[in-house]
Amino acid sequence: xxxxxxxxxxxxxxxxxxxxxxxxxxxxxxxxxxxxxxxxxxxxxxxxxxxxxxxxxxxxxxxxxxxxxxxxxxxxxxxxxxxxxxxxxxxxxxxxxxxxxxxxxxxxxxxxxxxxxxxxxxxxxxxxxxxxxxxxxxxxxxxxxxxxxxxxxxxxxxxxxxxxxxxxxxxxxxxxxxxxxxxxxxxxxxxxxxxxxxxxxxxxxxxxxxxxxxxxxxxxxxxxxxxxxxxxxxxxxxxxxxxxxxx
Amino acid sequence: xxxxxxxxxxxxxxxxxxxxxxxxxxxxxxxxxxxxxxxxxxxxxxxxxxxxxxxxxxxxxxxxxxxxxxxxxxxxxxxxxxxxxxxxxxxxxxxxxxxxxxxxxxxxxxxxxxxxxxxxxxxxxxxxxxxxxxxxxxxxxxxxxxxxxxxxxxxxxxxxxxxxxxxxxxxxxxxxxxxxxxxxxxxxxxxxxxxxxxxxxxxxxxxxxxxxxxxxxxxxxxxxxxxxxxxxxxxxxxxxxxxxxxxxxxxxxxxxxxx
Numbered sequence: 191x192x193x194x195x196x197x198x199x200x201x202x203x204x205x206x207x208x209x210x211x212x213x214x215x216x217x218x219x220x221x222x223x224x225x226x227x228x229x230x231x232x233x234x235x236x237x238x239x240x241x242x243x244x245x246x247x248x249x250x251x252x253x254x255x256x257x258x259x260x261x262x263x264x265x266x267x268x269x270x271x272x273x274x275x276x277x278x279x280x281x282x283x284x285x286x287x288x289x290x291x292x293x294x295x296x297x298x299x300x301x302x303x304x305x306x307x308x309x310x311x312x313x314x315x316x317x318x319x320x321x322x323x324x325x326x327x328x329x330x331x332x333x334x335x336x337x338x339x340x341x342x343x344x345x346x347x348x349x350x351x352x353x354x355x356x357x358x359x360x361x362x363x364x365x366x367x368x369x370x371x372x373x374x375x376x377x378x379x380x381x382x383x384x385x386x387x388x389x390x391x392x393x394x395x396x397x398x399x400x401x402x403x404x405x406x407x408x409x410x411x412x413x414x415x416x417x418x419x420x421x422x423x424x425x426x427x428x429x430x431x432x433x434x435x436x437x
Numbered sequence: 438x439x440x441x442x443x444x445x446x447x448x449x450x451x452x453x454x455x456x457x458x459x460x461x462x463x464x465x466x467x468x469x470x471x472x473x474x475x476x477x478x479x480x481x482x483x484x485x486x487x488x489x490x491x492x493x494x495x496x497x498x499x500x501x502x503x504x505x506x507x508x509x510x511x512x513x514x515x516x517x518x519x520x521x522x523x524x525x526x527x528x529x530x531x532x533x534x535x536x537x538x539x540x541x542x543x544x545x546x547x548x549x550x551x552x553x554x555x556x557x558x559x560x561x562x563x564x565x566x567x568x569x570x571x572x573x574x575x576x577x578x579x580x581x582x583x584x585x586x587x588x589x590x591x592x593x594x595x596x597x598x599x600x601x602x603x604x605x606x607x608x609x610x611x612x613x614x615x616x617x618x619x620x621x622x623x624x625x626x627x628x629x630x631x632x633x634x635x636x637x638x639x640x641x642x643x644x645x646x647x648x649x650x651x652x653x654x655x656x657x658x659x660x661x662x663x664x665x666x667x668x669x670x671x672x673x674x675x676x677x678x679x680x681x682x683x684x685x686x687x688x689x690x691x692x693x694x695x696x
Contacts, residue, residue, distance in 0.1 A: 193518050195547070201545055204540070208530060208541040211532065273528040274524065275530055278524060280493070283518040283546065285514065436494075
């Protein structure tokens with residue numbers, strides 16, 4: 191009897207359908223993940239005149255990306271690994287990368303939805319209007335920034351096996367990123383911290399998105415932020431995959 | 438070897454170790470088409486490691502495993518396409534319902550089912566009213582039925598069942614035995630692990646007893662009983678005068694409780 195292995199497209203389609211269904215059924219927690227950046231954009235309305243619309247939008251998107259990468263992706267991977275969901279998938283004729291690729295694609299779709307939501311809230315509530323090119327480049331910068339936080343999540347779930355420890359670690363990292371990132375960026379914590387924050391994963395993503403939202407202002411600093419984002423993503427991703435255990 | 442009795446699973450000199458601990462040492466056996474083969478052993482004997490290596494979940498330190506002629510090491514996807522697996526503790530995405538789980542795995546095995554075909558599968562296992570239930574809402578017996586239908590969804594030549602009847606009531610267990618025998622009747626091979634000697638005697642054509650990572654006996658249940666009925670260790674553990682497979686098992690593996 192001739193053996194046929196399923197086509198990658200068919201496998202991906204089945205996995206994506208299941209992963210999107212899972213995401214949809216978890217829409218309550220998804221709403222909570224999206225709520226924080228939306229609230230940030232609304233509450234920063236007063237800063238639009240002072241700092242500019244792109245700054246507010248970039249801040250909201252950056253926080254949303256941290257939420258999705260650290261709270262959404264990482265915890266779902268840790269939970270499913272612990273429950274043996276991956277084991278069950280891996281005994282099938284499925285290349286391991288398709289399982290992870292499907293998960294990541296669902297998160298990227300979430301990132302896209304969050305970015306559009308922030309653009310809409312920024313426009314409707316804060317009256318922030320960007321050029322069409324600004325929306326487009328900002329959108330791609332958000333996806334790129336999202337990759338950094340997904341790879342950071344991958345690193346956490348690669349280094350830590352216990353799902354409860356993963357959960358508490360991601361919450362701690364999330365809190366540190368938000369508090370130190372926001373306050374440090376404002377200069378509240380001093381110049382040294384401000385400089386550190388600007389080159390941290392928070393700072394580089396924030397700067398890259400902020401400049402991408404107004405592409406006419408793209409400069410060398412933004413290019414450095416882009417390169418740093420790619421560098422962080424590569425390092426976190428490689429280490430995260432290297433240390434990741436499926437069971 | 439005739440066409441009806443060909444080796445579907447060939448395990449040759451399999452060795453698995455975790456650091457310096459050798460969990461499986463040069464284990465060899467074959468499972469033929471139309472055969473139910475039982476792998477028995479006390480806790481920690483090496484059954485799960487052997488099964489995990491066959492399933493491709495861990496890479497052995499030595500030996501060869503072929504499924505339907507495909508090496509699990511060199512052609513894992515081809516080997517897995519010929520294999521259906523029911524893991525000891527099956528878990529599916531908690532958010533998916535039973536019909537969605539069946540659709541997911543039909544896609545993964547390249548046998549995409551339409552909603553009507555999924556319904557047919559559910560009727561087959563008497564769960565037509567549970568299509569929209571989550572897996573966790575099913576009873577143990579219902580969960581096993583879903584797991585079994587998923588492991589055979591692609592009509593594999595080899596079905597691996599890891600302690601399939603653990604925790605089931607007698608009715609569910611008998612029903613599962615019937616389903617396992619139906620797989621055999623189709624000419625497929627079944628490898629199952631179990632702690633129930635009654636189950637091994639009832640459904641297995643041949644069994645291998647594994648202990649401390651080595652196969653210490655391999656034969657039909659009747660032949661094993663006949664071969665060891667006069668062993669002093671077996672007679673010493675016999676409880677009701679008639680030597681059973683459990684007596685042989687305890688006689689060969691010892692009375693000490695394993696962790």
